[in-house]
Amino acid sequence: MATPNYGYEKRQKELAKKRKKEDKLKAKADRKLNGPGDGEAPADEAAETEAGATPPAQDA
Structure with missing residues (x-):
């Protein structure tokens, strides 16, 4: 049998x-x-800040 070649x-x-x-x-x-x-994370963060930046409209 052949010996291992360490x-x-x-x-x-x-x-x-x-x-x-x-x-x-x-x-x-x-x-x-x-x-x-690779530019993916900042795009996700920008989308979250845009959605949270507009205050909800109040019907008064």
Whole structure:
């Protein structure tokens, strides 16, 4: 039976870790350039403030 190649497994694990770190840094840079939440959260907050900004009409 063949013996496990621990060096290969370690290298693959290191490469995966490096790839994940690079992806995380890229995503962080994209968020920094594009703003928080890719513009979705501010739109939701704006809709809530617009709805709450108009006072209800009073029938008097």
